[in-house]
């Protein structure tokens with residue numbers, strides 16, 4: 001991985017060092033050069049290849065907890081977090097828990113994400129929906145009828161001790177977190193491809209607001225651009 005910004009580096013950089021200064025809430029997503037977050041298969045695996053996966057795994061290893069939206073879980077393709085040996089050694093312990101954010105708590109509880117995770121998966125939902133989560137799964141109930149995202153994030157930090165949060169999307173959850181001014185950094189990986197079809201999901205939904213970004217760093221690896229933006233909110 002080559003660093004192009006803030007100053008170009010002649011030697012390759014280690015992603016773990018490049019992303020090591022994780023802020024309170026980091027949003028990490030991959031998209032095509034025209035803003036699609038799904039590949040031709042409707043998933044993300046074909047977007048950034050090995051270079052993207054290296055950064056994806058690194059961001060997970062650096063996180064205290066990994067937030068995902070229920071829509072992404074419903075694709076059935078999100079497995080439990082696993083750590084490769086070298087990242088486990090650097091992290092110094094088991095993977096971060098995945099935290100599924102859902103208003104409805106209408107999820108398939110037989111998925112490996114809920115039954116086979118080394119670090120048990122957590123569910124964030126409202127107090128009205130918490131009874132839909134089977135016993136044995138840890139729940140953060142925030143808000144009465146709708147999820148109160150600031151309260152949920154506070155509880156993940158203060159109640160469960162997960163200081164550094166990573167959100168992996170999808171777009172609906174990412175948009176809600178940005179709108180609630182909870183995102184400190186956007187780690188945007190831009191795959192060298194154009195998809196150009198309206199059936200592909202875009203990076204964000206219905207923002208209805210302009211959020212200025214400060215580019216903090218830029219890397220290049222196997223044609224994928226890795227941008228780190230600070231959000232000015």
Ligand SMILES: NC(=O)c1ccc[n+]([C@@H]2O[C@H](COP(=O)([O-])OP(=O)(O)OC[C@H]3O[C@@H](n4cnc5c(N)ncnc54)[C@H](OP(=O)(O)O)[C@@H]3O)[C@@H](O)[C@H]2O)c1
Nearest residue numbers: 029030037069070071072102103104169170171172173176
């Ligand atoms: N390229 C990437 O980096 C990337 C990353 C992740 C996902 N994806 C793709 O994105 C697609 C899924 O995205 P999506 O936007 O449809 O779904 P999503 O953001 O993963 O999940 C949406 C769901 O999350 C819950 N949610 C969202 N905002 C909430 C809020 N403010 N409070 C409480 N719960 C909230 C709701 O769950 P309930 O319906 O249960 O109430 C909502 O239906 C998939 O195709 C996936 O492949 C791409």
